[in-house]
Amino acid sequence: MGNADSVDKKEEGVPENKPLNFIHQMIEEDIKNNKNGARVHTRFPPEPNGYLHIGHAKSICLNFGTAAKYNGMCNLRFDDTNPVKEDTEYVDSIMEDVHWLGFDWGDRLYYASDYFEQLFEYAVKLIKKGKAYVDDTNAEEISAHRGTVTQPGVESANRNRSVDENMDLFQRMRAGEFPDGSRVLRARIDMASPNMLLRDPILYRILHTDHHRTGDKWCIYPMYDFAHGQCDSIEGITHSICTLEFEVHRPLYEWFIRELEIFAPQQIEFARLNLTYTVMSKRKLLGLVKEGYVNGWDDPRMPTICGLRRRGFTPESIRNFAETIGVAKRDNVIDVSLLEFCLREDLNKRARRALAVLNPVKLIIDNYPEGQTEELDAVNNPENPDEGLRKVPFSKELYIEREDFMEEPPSKYFRLAPGREVRLKYAYIIKCESVVKDPETGNITEIHCTYDPETRSGMPMSNRKVKGTIHWVSAQHAVKAEIRLYDRLFSMENPEETEEGKDFISNLNPESLKKITGFTEPLLATAKAGDKFQFERIGYFCVDPDSTTDKLVFNRTVTLKESWNRPDKAAIPG
RNA sequence: UGUCCGAUGGUGUAACUGGCAACACGACUGACUCUGGAUCAGUAGAGUCCAGGUUCGAGCCCUGGUCGGACAACCA
Numbered sequence: 001m002g003n004a005d006s007v008d009k010k011e012e013g014v015p016e017n018k019p020l021n022f023i024h025q026m027i028e029e030d031i032k033n034n035k036n037g038a039r040v041h042t043r044f045p046p047e048p049n050g051y052l053h054i055g056h057a058k059s060i061c062l063n064f065g066t067a068a069k070y071n072g073m074c075n076l077r078f079d080d081t082n083p084v085k086e087d088t089e090y091v092d093s094i095m096e097d098v099h100w101l102g103f104d105w106g107d108r109l110y111y112a113s114d115y116f117e118q119l120f121e122y123a124v125k126l127i128k129k130g131k132a133y134v135d136d137t138n139a140e141e142i143s144a145h146r147g148t149v150t151q152p153g154v155e156s157a158n159r160n161r162s163v164d165e166n167m168d169l170f171q172r173m174r175a176g177e178f179p180d181g182s183r184v185l186r187a188r189i190d191m192a193s194p195n196m197l198l199r200d201p202i203l204y205r206i207l208h209t210d211h212h213r214t215g216d217k218w219c220i221y222p223m224y225d226f227a228h229g230q231c232d233s234i235e236g237i238t239h240s241i242c243t244l245e246f247e248v249h250r251p252l253y254e255w256f257i258r259e260l261e262i263f264a265p266q267q268i269e270f271a272r273l274n275l276t277y278t279v280m281s282k283r284k285l286l287g288l289v290k291e292g293y294v295n296g297w298d299d300p301r302m303p304t305i306c307g308l309r310r311r312g313f314t315p316e317s318i319r320n321f322a323e324t325i326g327v328a329k330r331d332n333v334i335d336v337s338l339l340e341f342c343l344r345e346d347l348n349k350r351a352r353r354a355l356a357v358l359n360p361v362k363l364i365i366d367n368y369p370e371g372q373t374e375e376l377d378a379v380n381n382p383e384n385p386d387e388g389l390r391k392v393p394f395s396k397e398l399y400i401e402r403e404d405f406m407e408e409p410p411s412k413y414f415r416l417a418p419g420r421e422v423r424l425k426y427a428y429i430i431k432c433e434s435v436v437k438d439p440e441t442g443n444i445t446e447i448h449c450t451y452d453p454e455t456r457s458g459m460p461m462s463n464r465k466v467k468g469t470i471h472w473v474s475a476q477h478a479v480k481a482e483i484r485l486y487d488r489l490f491s492m493e494n495p496e497e498t499e500e501g502k503d504f505i506s507n508l509n510p511e512s513l514k515k516i517t518g519f520t521e522p523l524l525a526t527a528k529a530g531d532k533f534q535f536e537r538i539g540y541f542c543v544d545p546d547s548t549t550d551k552l553v554f555n556r557t558v559t560l561k562e563s564w565n566r567p568d569k570a571a572i573p574g
Numbered sequence: 575u576g577u578c579c580g581a582u583g584g585u586g587u588a589a590c591u592g593g594c595a596a597c598a599c600g601a602c603u604g605a606c607u608c609u610g611g612a613u614c615a616g617u618a619g620a621g622u623c624c625a626g627g628u629u630c631g632a633g634c635c636c637u638g639g640u641c642g643g644a645c646a647a648c649c650a
Contacts, residue, residue, distance in 0.1 A: 021587085148576085150576045180648085183648095194578090195577055195578075197645070204648085206648080223648075329579070330579090335586080338586075348611075414610080425609070539611095562611090
């Protein structure tokens with residue numbers, strides 16, 4: 001108990017003197033000036049058109065974390081203003097993922113579509129102020145008239161319509177009198193603005209499409225720019241945190257707030273997360289799923305939250321990662337090894353240890369009594385002695401890892417070799433006496449050893465020093481399991497970096513998934529989906545949802561840190 | 575050719591707002607270890623994109639460049 005307490009305190013330690021990121025600096029400045037009554041209210045505003053990924057996790061941790069830090073609140077709001085892309089499937093997955101990450105929006109679950117009526121009224125207000133007009137120009141022409149980044153745009157012929165005519169037309173747009181694409185409502189700002197977004201941006205478009213929440217109630221839908229800031233305003237959001245690409249939108253965001261004379265949240269932009277060896281855009285992730293390069297959004301190789309969850313990540317490790325990478329405005333690419341570090345750091349503390357052999361070779365202890373079985377004590381978690389011991393069966397015939405034996409070991413190899421001794425973890429010291437090979441292939445089929453009965457772990461004589469300790473499972477007791485070995489999805493640090501004429505798909509790592517059959521200690525037969533273990537000396541593994549009592553399936557979450565350069569690796573020429 | 579934003583070890587983030595560039599990851603030593611894990615101790619690695627200027631003093635301020643990113647969906 002005492003131990004657990006101290007861990008909790010460490011994790012939730014409130015008064016930290018860590019340096020503030022630039023957003024928190026701004027917020028503390030606002031609090032000091034009693035802006036908005038020193039209130040802090042943020043929101044996480046996903047569009048329900050796809051699954052959340054690790055980049056969203058950064059934003060979630062920032063928004064919810066900031067609110068928590070300053071005793072404020074954070075809303076979950078679905079930015080559902082484009083019915084053709086959105087679906088409740090995504091709404092559900094997003095809510096699940098945010099909760100799984102450990103955040104709670106309480107009763108503050110909102111949808112932009114909740115505000116459609118209010119937004120319509122805002123549009124009316126702009127029309128009445130002469131700040132918005134209905135344009136009959138078609139999409140191509142509007143685009144052409146917008147000009148370029150260096151050339152000013154051309155004003156629409158409809159720009160100076162009367163308020164009455166605009167009101168009439170806008171009402172009739174809502175009433176469904178016009179087909180898709182025939183008219184739009186535009187803000188009347190400045191067609192010559194150096195900021196393209198201010199060149200009379202579109203506020204409403206006609207879309208005779210059912211919306212996942214409002215059904216067929218509406219056939220005109222607000223654009224992002226006309227919805228987002230106003231939704232923030234309605235909810236009393238004080239700090240509207242978003243990614244860098246919206247920086248150019250801020251003048252427009254503020255224009256609407258000013259013209260509408262409503263509560264003014266502050267938009268603050270930060271740099272989105274990029275990770276090596278993966279892609280992060282929804283479009284590309286969707287492509288991977290649709291083209292079958294991965295097995296769905298929750299494929300353990302995907303950077304999606306559900307993929308990471310299935311892979312065996314813990315919410316804590318992701319939150320800690322988000323904390324560690326910091327928040328700034330410059331573009332960044334984080335090395336996945338940092339994510340893996342955060343994962344191992346967390347798993348090391350909480351994962352139960354288990355013995356499992358992935359690439360088995362039989363080992364026979366010649367002088368061990370035939371038919372005898374011992375139940376040996378194994379430590380559940382050396383990082384937390386409170387988790388106690390478990391029994392592991394030991395017998396004459398075992399499986400050990402093929403890599404743990406070498407006929408002709410290089411100098412720094414201190415595992416098993418002819419004539420050498422090693423410790424079998426939690427069991428005896430054994431000595432290799434001989435090997436049996438397949439006469440045809442020359443592969444080793446059996447390793448014969450003798451054991452020293454005085455050296456069982458815990459015995460007085462067990463302190464004898466031997467160089468290596470290897471893991472094992474008892475052949476007759478072992479449980480067969482499918483093990484899915486995952487590696488990076490792409491073989492390039494930056495998958496977008498491609499040869500001419502090829503796209504990121506060409507950089508997929510053909511070895512990103514290998515399925516093998518291994519053996520685990522018997523206790524794991526009862527493990528349930530999501531259970532996490534450290535297979536000693538190998539890595540962290542979790543039970544996949546595909547797993548059944550007939551067929552156990554484990555995912556390799558991440559390997560143990562490998563600080564030992566395998567001689568065979570070094571020996572590879574080139 | 576426009577507007578906006580950014581630039582600090584290999585990667586990311588700091589630097590008490592002008593005072594000898596720090597922390598984490600990664601790398602490398604060594605100790606310890608019944609996991610070549612963990613833990614512990616330590617080392618190397620940037621003089622802050624460039625050129626000027628202000629100042630006793632500049633990564634922080636000013637000027638001019640360079641490089642990178644964003645912006646011309648009836649997407650968000």
